Amino acid sequence: MNYRHAFHAGNFADCMKHALLVWLLHALRRKEAPFAVLDTHAGRGEYDLSAPEAERTGEWRQGIGRLLGLTAEEGPLADYVALTRALGAPARYPGSPALVRALLRPQDRLICVELHPEDHAALAARFRGDRQVAVHRRDGWEALRALTPPPERRGLVLMDPPFEQEGEFDRLAEAIALLRRRFRAGILAVWYPIKHRAPVRAFHAALAAGEARDLIAAELWLREPTDPTRLNGCGLLVANAPFRFTEECGPMLAALLAALGECDSGEGWAVTRIVEE
Numbered sequence: 001m002n003y004r005h006a007f008h009a010g011n012f013a014d015c016m017k018h019a020l021l022v023w024l025l026h027a028l029r030r031k032e033a034p035f036a037v038l039d040t041h042a043g044r045g046e047y048d049l050s051a052p053e054a055e056r057t058g059e060w061r062q063g064i065g066r067l068l069g070l071t072a073e074e075g076p077l078a079d080y081v082a083l084t085r086a087l088g089a090p091a092r093y094p095g096s097p098a099l100v101r102a103l104l105r106p107q108d109r110l111i112c113v114e115l116h117p118e119d120h121a122a123l124a125a126r127f128r129g130d131r132q133v134a135v136h137r138r139d140g141w142e143a144l145r146a147l148t149p150p151p152e153r154r155g156l157v158l159m160d161p162p163f164e165q166e167g168e169f170d171r172l173a174e175a176i177a178l179l180r181r182r183f184r185a186g187i188l189a190v191w192y193p194i195k196h197r198a199p200v201r202a203f204h205a206a207l208a209a210g211e212a213r214d215l216i217a218a219e220l221w222l223r224e225p226t227d228p229t230r231l232n233g234c235g236l237l238v239a240n241a242p243f244r245f246t247e248e249c250g251p252m253l254a255a256l257l258a259a260l261g262e263c264d265s266g267e268g269w270a271v272t273r274i275v276e277e
């Protein structure tokens, strides 16, 4: 396990994933009924942006650093930016567990899974004594089978693997099919990198040929994705998206690109329905 999220926390890809995650959580809060969130690759929960790892890459400065500089208190990114600020940005950046925890109501639960011993220990310490949060040290892929469907029968599964092993797109496609069978009412949010178009096209094609219904891909890219060695963009595959996701996702991606883009002629965003309902 070589991947450490501390080098990348708060970068453009985190901003995209977390802005859409915050929107999805607000959608779940529209109904009183309790929900559960399963975060299969949770990370350490919070990142010190003055730590050597964050300083070494400085990636957060072109991500959340830029968004915090926006003055607009309204607009499609306002909820997300305000929440990161309330949770300590720019000194600290909240990872997905911290963002989700901040939006749980007393009747809701968060289940975090993290395999790296250090990150797991940090996450477990953060939520020790919190009766609404469970932290597991186990394999996120195995946890999908063991921990779904949640008894609430409502909620969201976030899959955010590090993409450090071969075949990660194939595992995601299998996991999406599995979850659509086991937890049909649940929302799935699955992050993936866009380095080069070919693997992303193959992933979408595999999903389109599979049995899972109702899949939408939200994507943002800062430059033409032609260099497979660079993170040129990223996507969030959403299954069972809540009402108005497609309409409201576009303005969020446009606002992210306006703030985080590098004026590259190859930049862009898209919201694409991969599989019909």
Ligand SMILES: C[S@@+](CC[C@H](N)C(=O)[O-])C[C@H]1O[C@@H](n2cnc3c(N)ncnc32)[C@H](O)[C@@H]1O
Pocket (backbone or CB within 6 Å): 001, 003, 004, 005, 017, 039, 040, 041, 042, 043, 044, 045, 094, 095, 096, 097, 113, 114, 115, 116, 119, 138, 139, 140, 141, 160, 161, 162
């Ligand atoms: C991209 S980071 C997660 C970031 C986090 N979801 C967030 O948004 O703040 C991926 C995490 O997965 C962990 N990880 C890697 N392989 C894993 C596995 N098989 N099961 C669970 N976690 C794993 C890594 O240690 C890393 O912390």
